Amino acid sequence: MMQEAADTAQAATEAVDPLAAFKDPAISLIEQSEQFDHAGGPVEELFFRTAGQNETAVFTDSLFLLTLWFSVFFFVLLMGLMVYWVIKYRRRPGVPAEVSPSHNGPLEILWTVVPSSSMIIMFLLGFQGYMQKTVAPADAIQLQVEGQKWDWNIRYPGGEQSAYFTSLGTKINAVKIFVLPEDTPIQLKMTSKDVIHSFWIPDYRTKMDLYPNRYTTITFKTEKLNAGEAYRDHWVFCAEYCGDLHSQMFGVLRVVSRENYDKILQDWNTGNLSPEAHGEVLFKSNCVSCHSVDGSNNIGPTWKNLYGYERPISGGTSVVADDTYILESIWNPTKKIVAGYEGQNMTNFAHLTQEEVSAIIAYMKTLSDKGGAAEDAPVEGENEESQESTGG
Numbered sequence: 048m049m050q051e052a053a054d055t056a057q058a059a060t061e062a063v064d065p066l067a068a069f070k071d072p073a074i075s076l077i078e079q080s081e082q083f084d085h086a087g088g089p090v091e092e093l094f095f096r097t098a099g100q101n102e103t104a105v106f107t108d109s110l111f112l113l114t115l116w117f118s119v120f121f122f123v124l125l126m127g128l129m130v131y132w133v134i135k136y137r138r139r140p141g142v143p144a145e146v147s148p149s150h151n152g153p154l155e156i157l158w159t160v161v162p163s164s165s166m167i168i169m170f171l172l173g174f175q176g177y178m179q180k181t182v183a184p185a186d187a188i189q190l191q192v193e194g195q196k197w198d199w200n201i202r203y204p205g206g207e208q209s210a211y212f213t214s215l216g217t218k219i220n221a222v223k224i225f226v227l228p229e230d231t232p233i234q235l236k237m238t239s240k241d242v243i244h245s246f247w248i249p250d251y252r253t254k255m256d257l258y259p260n261r262y263t264t265i266t267f268k269t270e271k272l273n274a275g276e277a278y279r280d281h282w283v284f285c286a287e288y289c290g291d292l293h294s295q296m297f298g299v300l301r302v303v304s305r306e307n308y309d310k311i312l313q314d315w316n317t318g319n320l321s322p323e324a325h326g327e328v329l330f331k332s333n334c335v336s337c338h339s340v341d342g343s344n345n346i347g348p349t350w351k352n353l354y355g356y357e358r359p360i361s362g363g364t365s366v367v368a369d370d371t372y373i374l375e376s377i378w379n380p381t382k383k384i385v386a387g388y389e390g391q392n393m394t395n396f397a398h399l400t401q402e403e404v405s406a407i408i409a410y411m412k413t414l415s416d417k418g419g420a421a422e423d424a425p426v427e428g429e430n431e432e433s434q435e436s437t438g439g
């Protein structure tokens with residue numbers, strides 16, 4: 048009886064989460080791509096693998112095929128004629144060479160007008176496609192994209208960040224799922240925190256580099272979902288080699304209805320979260336590529352039993368990991384380097400607000416068995432200063 052009651056209670060809580068479907072960590076794209084018609088015949092499948100998923104992608108594919116078949120036609124025609132004439136007019140013993148005609152007006156006009164007008168047509172079509180991917184309509188939603196070794200981050204217009212994740216059996220155990228409303232123009236304003244990355248959405252046939260200290264943009268329009276389709280996923284890859292885990296730098300764009308988009312953004316609005324839960328979201332969206340919470344040291348030290356413990360600092364000193372130390376480690380990470388991590392540098396997260404840092408600290412406390420204790424620990428003196436200036 049008790050068990051039954053518990054089951055019903057659980058079913059009830061599951062039923063009240065209308066967004067559960069969108070948190071699904073399984074990427075639907077793999078099965079979906081089997082269902083979509085390939086763009087046509089074997090040539091299309093060879094080049095595109097899956098059909099383009101929005102209007103611009105379909106246009107890009109058609110233009111690619113037009114250029115391809117145009118080139119194939121003229122290649123075969125010209126090479127065929129050449130081979131034919133090489134054989135037909137080959138030098139034969141005893142046959143004197145014919146005198147070439149010096150001029151043929153109609154022929155010369157033909158071979159000037161046909162190629163140049165074809166080139167102009169291809170240029171104009173290409174330019175049209177380029178404009179579609181470059182110029183955002185006035186009603187486009189503008190999202191801020193940040194690339195960082197080895198992770199993507201998107202900030203939505205109200206400051207929201209993705210709180211849905213998928214694990215694909217990679218080292219990076221929280222690949223972000225970003226939602227986008229269907230049938231809507233989107234503009235991405237992008238920059239990088241460290242090296243050059245490239246934001247690539249194969250399904251939309253769209254790709255653009257991200258640079259540190261500079262903004263680049265791309266524009267695309269999401270597709271309409273079919274009736275009864277809850278969402279459609281699209282991979283995002285990094286297409287610019289950026290170091291060790293470059294191959295695992297990816298994300299998922301999940302196209303949902305506008306109504307669900309609004310609901311999900313509300314769900315992501317961190318104003319509704321407890322500090323610990325907010326901290327976990329921030330961890331997953333900023334820190335998980337280098338830090339673990341399960342005790343394994345990754346690129347950076349694990350956060351398990353970090354808070355409140357004595358940390359060995361490069362140069363032989365040590366410091367208790369209290370709030371101030373953690374704040375400093377986030378805003379100014381090179382000030383005290385953890386012993387053993389001298390060669391690794393953590394990028395600074397100075398853009399995280401005081402409130403966000405506090406949320407991270409609250410989350411860290413939940414990971415440490417000294418979570419409650421170190422609050423009153425004496426603040427470490429600034430006597431490590433001398434260690435830092437011994438570099439020269």
Ligand code: HEC
Nearest residue numbers: 333334337346347348358373376380383384385388391393
């Ligand atoms: C690019 C990899 C990387 C990312 C991303 C990263 N860190 Fe680090 N972190 C490191 C490395 C490496 C160290 C050790 C060297 C040092 O102390 O600077 C470190 C050290 C720390 C420390 C001190 C840990 C200790 O053992 O005493 C804290 C706290 C910390 N990071 C917090 C964060 C937070 C919060 C984020 C996300 C907002 C973050 N880090 C993101 C690489 C990273």
Ligand SMILES: [Cu+2]
Nearest residue numbers: 244285289296
């Ligand atoms: Cu990259």
